[in-house]
Every structure is written in C-alpha cells, then in structure tokens.
Amino acid sequence: MRDSNRPLIGKLDRRSFLRLTGLAGGGLMLGVTAGCSENDPPPPAFTADGKPAFQPNAYIQISEDGIVIYAPSPEIGQGVKTSLPMIAAEELDAAWDDVTVVQAPIDPERFPRQVAGGSTSIPGLWMPMRQAGAVARDMLVSAAALRWEVDAGEVETRDSMAVHRPTGRTLSYRELASAAAQLPVPDPDDVPLQSPDQWTLIGKRIGGVDNRPLVTGAPLFGIDKQLPDMVHASFVKCPAAGGRVKSANLDVVKRQPGVIDAFVVEGTGVPTELLDGVAIIARDTWCAFKAREVLEVDWDESSAAADSWQAAQDRARELAGGNGPEEVVDKGNVEKALEAAATRVEGFYQYAFVSHAQLEPQNTTGWFHDGKLELWAPTQTPQSALELVARVLDLDPADVTIHQMRAGGGFGRRLMNDYVVEAAAIAMRVDGPVKLTWKREDDMAHDFYRAGGFHALRAGLDADGRVTAWDNHFISFTHDGEEPVRGGGHDGNIDPGPFVRNYRITQTLLPWQVPTGYWRAPGSNVIAFAHQGFLHELSTAAGRDHLAFMLELLGKSRWLDEGSQWALHTGRTAGVIRKAAEAAGWGRDLPEGHGLGLAFYFSHAGHVAEVAEVSVGPNRRVDVHRVTVAADVGPIVNLSGAENQVKGSVIDGLSAMLGQRVTFEAGRAQELNFHQYPLLRIPRAPEVDVHFIQSDYPPTGLGEPALPPLAPAVANAIFAATGERVRRMPLTAAGFS
Amino acid sequence: MRLKVNGRDHEVSPIREDTPLLWVLRDHLGLVGTKFGCGIAQCGACTVLLDGTPVYACQLPASALEGRDITTIEGLAGADGTLHPVQQAWIDHDVPQCGYCQAGQMLRAAALLAQNPSPSVDQVDAALAPSLCRCGTYNRIRSATLDAAAALASDATAGAAAVTGGDHA
Numbered sequence: 010m011r012d013s014n015r016p017l018i019g020k021l022d023r024r025s026f027l028r029l030t031g032l033a034g035g036g037l038m039l040g041v042t043a044g045c046s047e048n049d050p051p052p053p054a055f056t057a058d059g060k061p062a063f064q065p066n067a068y069i070q071i072s073e074d075g076i077v078i079y080a081p082s083p084e085i086g087q088g089v090k091t092s093l094p095m096i097a098a099e100e101l102d103a104a105w106d107d108v109t110v111v112q113a114p115i116d117p118e119r120f121p122r123q124v125a126g127g128s129t130s131i132p133g134l135w136m137p138m139r140q141a142g143a144v145a146r147d148m149l150v151s152a153a154a155l156r157w158e159v160d161a162g163e164v165e166t167r168d169s170m171a172v173h174r175p176t177g178r179t180l181s182y183r184e185l186a187s188a189a190a191q192l193p194v195p196d197p198d199d200v201p202l203q204s205p206d207q208w209t210l211i212g213k214r215i216g217g218v219d220n221r222p223l224v225t226g227a228p229l230f231g232i233d234k235q236l237p238d239m240v241h242a243s244f245v246k247c248p249a250a251g252g253r254v255k256s257a258n259l260d261v262v263k264r265q266p267g268v269i270d271a272f273v274v275e276g277t278g279v280p281t282e283l284l285d286g287v288a289i290i291a292r293d294t295w296c297a298f299k300a301r302e303v304l305e306v307d308w309d310e311s312s313a314a315a316d317s318w319q320a321a322q323d324r325a326r327e328l329a330g331g332n333g334p335e336e337v338v339d340k341g342n343v344e345k346a347l348e349a350a351a352t353r354v355e356g357f358y359q360y361a362f363v364s365h366a367q368l369e370p371q372n373t374t375g376w377f378h379d380g381k382l383e384l385w386a387p388t389q390t391p392q393s394a395l396e397l398v399a400r401v402l403d404l405d406p407a408d409v410t411i412h413q414m415r416a417g418g419g420f421g422r423r424l425m426n427d428y429v430v431e432a433a434a435i436a437m438r439v440d441g442p443v444k445l446t447w448k449r450e451d452d453m454a455h456d457f458y459r460a461g462g463f464h465a466l467r468a469g470l471d472a473d474g475r476v477t478a479w480d481n482h483f484i485s486f487t488h489d490g491e492e493p494v495r496g497g498g499h500d501g502n503i504d505p506g507p508f509v510r511n512y513r514i515t516q517t518l519l520p521w522q523v524p525t526g527y528w529r530a531p532g533s534n535v536i537a538f539a540h541q542g543f544l545h546e547l548s549t550a551a552g553r554d555h556l557a558f559m560l561e562l563l564g565k566s567r568w569l570d571e572g573s574q575w576a577l578h579t580g581r582t583a584g585v586i587r588k589a590a591e592a593a594g595w596g597r598d599l600p601e602g603h604g605l606g607l608a609f610y611f612s613h614a615g616h617v618a619e620v621a622e623v624s625v626g627p628n629r630r631v632d633v634h635r636v637t638v639a640a641d642v643g644p645i646v647n648l649s650g651a652e653n654q655v656k657g658s659v660i661d662g663l664s665a666m667l668g669q670r671v672t673f674e675a676g677r678a679q680e681l682n683f684h685q686y687p688l689l690r691i692p693r694a695p696e697v698d699v700h701f702i703q704s705d706y707p708p709t710g711l712g713e714p715a716l717p718p719l720a721p722a723v724a725n726a727i728f729a730a731t732g733e734r735v736r737r738m739p740l741t742a743a744g745f746s
Numbered sequence: 747m748r749l750k751v752n753g754r755d756h757e758v759s760p761i762r763e764d765t766p767l768l769w770v771l772r773d774h775l776g777l778v779g780t781k782f783g784c785g786i787a788q789c790g791a792c793t794v795l796l797d798g799t800p801v802y803a804c805q806l807p808a809s810a811l812e813g814r815d816i817t818t819i820e821g822l823a824g825a826d827g828t829l830h831p832v833q834q835a836w837i838d839h840d841v842p843q844c845g846y847c848q849a850g851q852m853l854r855a856a857a858l859l860a861q862n863p864s865p866s867v868d869q870v871d872a873a874l875a876p877s878l879c880r881c882g883t884y885n886r887i888r889s890a891t892l893d894a895a896a897a898l899a900s901d902a903t904a905g906a907a908a909v910t911g912g913d914h915a
Contacts, residue, residue, distance in 0.1 A: 086844025086845065214840070216837060217842055219842075220837045220840065223842050223845040224829065224833040224836045225822075226777070226819030226822075230781075230845075267762060294769050295762060296765075299764070368846045369781070370782065415844075415845070416844065417781070417844050418880050419844075449783065449784045653840065654843070656882060658882070660882025660884060682784055682786055683786070684788050688880060689884075690876075691870075691875055692871040692872065692875050
C-alpha cells in the first residue's frame with residue numbers, strides 16, 4: 010500500500026485552509042481571516058435559518074439541523090456534486106443518509122478551484138475534501154472527549170456520532186456541533202487521514218444527489234431559471250465568426266408580436282469574450298425566436314472567418330507526402346531507421362471538426378439591479394466567468410454574482426463563457442431579469458469546435474516485427490501563424506513515443522479563423538484514433554497478435570516519470586490491456602462477420618484499454634455489439650458514477666465517430682441541427698462492460714479518459730471483421746453507415 | 747385559452763397563435779421540466795404525453811390542444827408524491843448523468859409500459875429511439891425500463907392501482 014496519507018497534489022496549506030473557512034448560510038458573509046490565527050476557533054457561523062453552526066472550513070457545516078457538505082464544483086453530468094462530498098463525508102465519518110449536499114456559492118476567496126474540466130475535480134480536490142472532513146471529525150472527537158472528560162484517544166466515530174469506546178456512550182455530531190465550534194481548528198497536516206481499509210463510503214455505489222429532483226422535473230438547470238417579471242432574449246450573431254453589425258432593421262423587429270425591445274450589442278471582437286450581435290427581447294422565448302425571421306442585418310464581414318473545410322482537406326492531402334516545417338519531437342534518426350526497416354507502413358489519418366452538442370443549449374439569466382449584476386449560468390468555469398464579465402463590461406468583480414446552475418452537459422464547451430457575457434451585456438440594458446436562450450442553430454453555428462486534423466504516418470519494422478521508426482507529419486490549424494489552435498495541438502511525448510527508439514513528429518499549421526476549443530479529452534480523443542489505429546496496422550503488417558504486440562512494446566514495468574500522476578506507467582498499462590482482453594475473450598471464436606479491436610490510451614492520468622466487438626452489415630452498416638473497458642484511475646470514489654462516466658464516454662466516442670462532423674464554407678458551419686449532426690440513438694448503443702483495476706495510486710477523474718480508446722478499438726475491429734482499414738472519422742465520411 | 751396539464755386546468759396568458767406547447771409550458775406555466783433541445787423534433791427533450799401518447803412539445807401549437815390531456819414530467823408521479831415505477835427505477839439504476847434528456851426518456855418509457863407491460867429490449871429501444879441522450883446513459887435507460895416493467899408486473903399481481911401515473915390518469 011502506498012502512503013495514502015501523503016498528499017501528492019492539491020493539499021490545503023494552513024493559510025489557504027483558514028482563508029477558505031467561514032462559509033455561512035443565509036447570504037451572510039463572514040470575514041474569514043479576521044481574528045483567526047493559528048489554533049483559534051473557527052469564526053462564528055450560522056445555518057440558512059440563522060441557527061449557530063459548527064463550520065471548521067468552507068466545505069462542512071454541522072448544526073442541530075444536521076450535516077451540510079458543500080459541493081464546490083460545477084455539476085455538468087460528471088457526478089462531482091455527489092462524489093466530492095462523499096470524500097469529505099468519508100473522513101468525517103458521517104452516515105451518507107445524514108448528509109445534505111448543497112451547491113457551494115461561487116467564491117474564489119473561499120473555494121480554491123471551482124472548475125469542471127480536464128477530469129481534474131477528483132485529483133484536485135481529493136486531498137482538500139479529505140482534510141476538510143478529517144479536521145471536522147478531529148474537532149468533534151475533541152468536543153466529545155471534553156464533554157465526557159476522557160482522553161480523546163478513547164473516542165472513535167461512526168455514522169455521524171462520537172463513541173466512547175470503553176463505556177459505549179455516544180453523542181451525535183449534531184449534539185456536539187456547538188461545543189466543537191468553540192475549539193481551535195487544528196493544522197490539517199497534523200490530522201491523520203483514514204487508510205483505505207477503513208473506508209466505508211468511498212468505492213460504494215451512491216446515487217446522484219440530484220436524482221429525485223431530476224426524475225420529477227424540478228428546476229435545476231440554467232435554462233430552468235425563472236424570476237418574477239422575467240423577459241426572454243435571443244441573440245443573433247454573424248454566421249461567420251467575427252462579423253460586425255453595420256445596420257439592422259430594428260424597427261421592424263420591435264413591431265413583432267410579443268417583442269419588447271431590440272438593440273445592437275457591440276462586442277470586443279474576441280470570440281471567447283463578446284461578439285457583435287442583435288438582441289431581441291420578448292415576453293417569451295418563442296416570440297424572441299420568431300422575431301428573428303424578419304430580422305435583417307447588414308454584416309461587415311471584412312474581419313469574419315472565411316474558412317473552408319474542403320480547401321483545408323485538399324491542402325492537407327497535398328502536404329501529406331512531406332514533413333512539416335516544425336519539429337514537435339525528434340528522437341533518434343527516423344529517416345535512417347526507415348531506410349533500414351525490413352517493412353515500411355504508411356497511413357494517412359484524418360478527422361473532421363465536431364461540435365460539443367451538449368443537449369441544453371447555451372443560456373444564462375441576468376438581472377442588473379441596485380448597481381449589481383446577478384447571473385444564473387450553467388458554466389464549467391464560474392470563477393473565470395465572473396472575472397470575464399467584470400472585465401468586458403467594466404464592472405467591479407465585487408458587484409457581479411454568479412449563481413452556479415446545473416449544466417445539461419458540458420463536454421468542454423462551457424469552459425468558454427461567451428454566452429454568459431452576452432447575457433450580462435443584455436441584462437445591463439434590460440429593466441428587470443432577462444433570460445438569454447440560444448437556439449440549437451446558434452449553438453452549432455457558434456461553438457468552439459474540436460479541430461479537425463490530419464496525420465500522415467510512416468513507420469518501420471525490423472525483421473522480427475518490432476517497431477524501429479515512427480514518423481508523423483501532423484497537420485493542424487493556427488489562428489496566429491505560430492501556435493496551434495485551442496485543442497488542436499499535439500503533445501509529442503505520447504504513446505507510443507516513449508517505446509520507439511526513432512520517433513519524430515513534425516507539424517504543419519494551416520491558417521484558420523473559426524474558433525476551436527476543448528472537446529472531451531482534447532487532443533487525446535483524435536490522436537488516439539490515429540496512433541492506436543496505426544499501431545494496429547503495424548502489428549498486422551508484422552503478422553503479430555495485437556495484444557502480444559502491444560504488451561511487448563511496453564517493455565518492463567516502470568513509471569515513465571516516477572511519482573508523477575500525469576505520467577504513464579507501463580505496468581498499469583499492461584494491467585488494463587490484459588484485463589480488457591481477458592474480459593472480452595480476446596482470441597475466442599466469433600460469430601461470422603464479427604471482429605474484435607483492441608486499443609489503449611493514457612489521458613488525464615487515466616489508463617484505459619477497450620475492446621470493441623463489431624460487425625459490418627449490408628449498406629456498410631457498422632454495428633458495435635459490445636465494448637469491454639478496463640480502467641485504472643486509482644481508487645474509485647463512487648462506483649455507480651464512475652461506471653456511468655465510462656459507459657457514457659464509450660457511447661459518446663462511438664456517437665462522434667460514426668457520423669458527427671461540422672464542415673465549413675465561407676466560415677459558416679454547414680451542419681446546424683441534429684438532423685444534420687446525428688447523435689447516437691439507443692438502438693445502436695452497445696452494451697458497455699466496465700472493469701476497474703482499483704490501484705493505490707492517486708485517484709483521477711473519469712469524465713474523459715475512457716473516451717479516446719473507443720475510436721481506435723472500433724476501427725481496429727472493423728479491420729478484423731472486414732479487412733478494411735479505417736483512417737477517417739466520421740465513419741460516414743468513409744462510406745460506412 | 748385554457749390547457750389541461752397534469753390533470754389541472756391552466757389559464758394561459760396571451761400568446762402568439764403559433765406558440766408551441768413547449769414554450770407555453772416553460773415560459774407561461776412555469777413547468778420547466780419539459781426541456782428545449784433542438785426545436786425540430788429531433789432530440790426528444792421536449793417529450794410530453796398527449797392523451798397518453800408521447801409527442802414533441804416543440805412541434806405542437808398549444809392553441810390546438812384545448813381540452814386535451816397533457817402529462818409532463820411534473821405530473822408523472824402520483825398526486826401524493828409517490829413516484830411512478832419508471833421514476834423509481836431511474837433512481838434505483840442511477841440513470842442520469844447531466845439529466846437533461848431524462849424527462850423525455852422517462853415519459854416515453856412510461857408510455858411504452860402502459861401499452862406493453864413486458865417489452866423486449868428491442869421494443870424498449872424502438873420506443874425510446876426518438877429521445878437522444880448526449881451523455882450516453884442508454885445502457886441504464888434500458889435496464890431501468892425493464893426493471894420498471896417488472897415492478898409494474900408485480901404491482902399488478904398484488905392488485906395495486908394506478909400505474910399510469912399522474913392524478914389525471
């Protein structure tokens with residue numbers, strides 16, 4: 010067992026822990042550092058009803074009413090509103106049924122990171138949540154010992170109560186709260202944490218804390234926000250990103266039924282901030298949407314995007330034969346190794362731009378009143394949103410409040426807060442609360458798309474079928490002529506880079522203006538397709554079994570950067586590959602026309618291997634029958650939520666791979682709704698069989714790492730089933746259906 | 747104009763003649779459990795039951811629905827708050843991820859089970875195909891629907907009443 014008490018990342022130091030303390034209910038803000046020095050009691054705190062409460066830190070509040078744990082991070086469907094409080098409840102030794110979870114207010118002063126992105130919630134808050142629970146427990150134990158006048162060493166805890174071991178006396182945490190609130194807050198580093206064998210909650214299957222309101226249709230999401238006398242807004246931007254409003258027939262729009270106002274919003278010209286557009290304010294959403302049909306805008310498109318996906322594909326094809334002008338990584342001597350190779354293999358891989366297509370369209374409700382701006386937003390980055398709104402609208406951040414709303418999906422789209430700024434800019438000009446709702450067409454026309462890209466791959470094998478050279482000419486895009494677009498870069502130090510002596514990635518960046526962004530497992534979700542698919546081409550060329558080939562490539566068990574959670578471990582890699590292969594019955598007899606495909610990827614600190622069983626039927630219809638996943642992300646916090654994330658990642662990966670692409674002409678997205686951009690429907694969803702290897706390494710999040718291996722696993726399975734190599738996504742672009 | 751939603755009559759404030767039921771529910775009646783996803787009958791997030799049959803609320807002008815029985819997700823549970831077996835199964839299977847599509851999914855599942863108390867997996871798939879889940883909860887949607895069917899069957903055996911949900915049923 011590794012030393013689980015050693016905080017590896019994200020631990021709270023004494024100062025920040027104190028800074029974070031003092032969360033109060035009822036809108037009462039406490040001066041959290043004032044008068045609070047080493048070993049002072051926590052500042053006085055109160056429940057929402059004004060009752061005194063024990064609140065040793067920002068995350069936990071205990072009163073006679075019960076135990077509240079604050080969920081700090083945005084809930085976008087990844088389950089952190091449940092899993093993060095579970096971590097604190099474990100150390101607190103609270104019975105889960107006694108815990109009420111409350112979404113924490115957005116406040117950078119009290120919460121160090123309120124972000125949903127990069128699968129970082131679990132690794133980033135694992136230790137702070139544990140320490141928050143442990144400190145509270147420690148103080149409750151001390152309070153009980155004082156009450157009983159016994160040594161604290163004789164007091165243990167279980168199910169939200171302190172137990173005096175020798176006598177069996179008990180006191181509930183509720184009963185102890187007021188006494189604990191008078192005690193000094195210990196240094197978190199001095200408080201021991203539970204060892205994994207003591208865990209009673211972590212690793213269990215716990216249902217989402219919002220399940221009851223979700224299944225009864227209670228208002229939870231950003232788009233559900235309602236306020237008295239609220240009006241509704243629609244916002245129309247240039248279909249080519251960056252176009253500016255020259256003029257618009259606002260008078261005609263204002264005469265439409267239900268329309269209250271219409272005005273031009275002048276943007277900053279930066280897509281992540283605020284673009285020009287026309288706001289239509291109406292008594293309901295439908296009136297605002299319908300009024301758009303008569304809106305005529307004269308756009309100044311001189312600085313608007315003029316990109317063409319067709320032209321980009323043609324250019325990439327022309328360039329594929331050579332190397333890129335920039336070297337991302339160059340190890341050994343690739344040219345020489347290729348010359349010396351017994352077998353050379355080449356493959357040109359490509360994939361289209363895709364949209365995030367979270368099901369809840371972008372929306373935010375804003376209300377400017379009493380000199381202050383309140384916003385209700387389903388965002389992945391509320392703290393950044395607050396700062397951005399204040400900066401763009403020239404407001405004091407202290408006068409801006411963001412209320413975190415549940416997000417109907419994120420997938421990386423809501424790392425950007427353009428829609429929050431739009432709503433804020435509109436709210437500044439509307440008397441009373443206003444809800445901005447995007448149409449689906451707005452969402453698809455104004456996404457921060459996952460960039461398309463191209464990989465011209467070459468490799469060499471020696472006479473024994475071992476990989477001696479790997480060369481990738483990566484063709485991506487750039488806004489500024491220097492850096493790859495957001496989410497469109499290539500981390501050179503990736504699988505199989507560390508395992509091939511002669512390894513080179515060169516890069517060509519094509520000019521591109523349409524905004525791009527981070528899409529679930531950015532980079533990895535496409536590079537895995539190219540590299541893990543091409544790796545299968547190599548084992549095939551070598552006449553080797555792919556499982557044996559992959560394991561041999563890894564070599565002996567080692568951590569590529571000892572102690573770094575973000576570095577691949579070959580032993581863990583081999584572990585998940587073996588587990589997935591075994592669980593899927595690798596090598597077994599398959600039904601006629603079926604094939605198995607195996608792929609692995611390491612992303613977001615997660616080691617994941619997947620095996621897909623696929624057949625291709627009439628009309629080249631691809632049927633994925635089953636996907637078997639083995640994942641090692643360290644200990645699992647919530648087994649139910651973790652399994653859900655893995656199943657969802659696989660189905661999302663397949664959905665994107667099968668038929669999703671956004672193409673561009675004259676800078677305009679050509680696919681604008683789900684009839685042109687198909688999401689996988691239930692009849693085509695494979696059963697996903699999930700296996701976790703619960704190692705003792707630090708835990709990581711599961712929103713992303715199970716997605717990248719899916720596409721290459723399916724592509725490799727199609728080859729196994731048909732002998733046809735898939736080098737293009739979506740599959741519909743390669744003639745499949 | 748009056749609309750009968752979840753067994754209750756609602757007076758609707760003045761609206762455009764062509765206003766879809768979706769926006770009347772959401773913006774005028776405050777019943778926001780019915781979701782907006784695409785506006786073109788592709789995603790199923792706006793699914794409600796019209797006289798027990800699943801329909802896209804984004805496509806139906808509310809003005810044509812006077813006197814019809816409309817059930818939204820808010821009306822699926824019993825008047826006393828007892829969850830419909832489909833809702834209970836959704837909780838038991840911890841189906842939701844983001845949860846945005848689930849109202850539509852559950853209403854389709856409930857309508858299926860009202861018609862076909864013991865559906866096959868293929869029948870579940872066919873009935874729920876109109877509703878997209880972007881998070882990919884389909885495995886659990888399947889198993890929860892089949893579980894709800896089993897729960898309904900045992901309720902029926904036990905002579906339990908009212909399985910279609912809603913106080914209008």
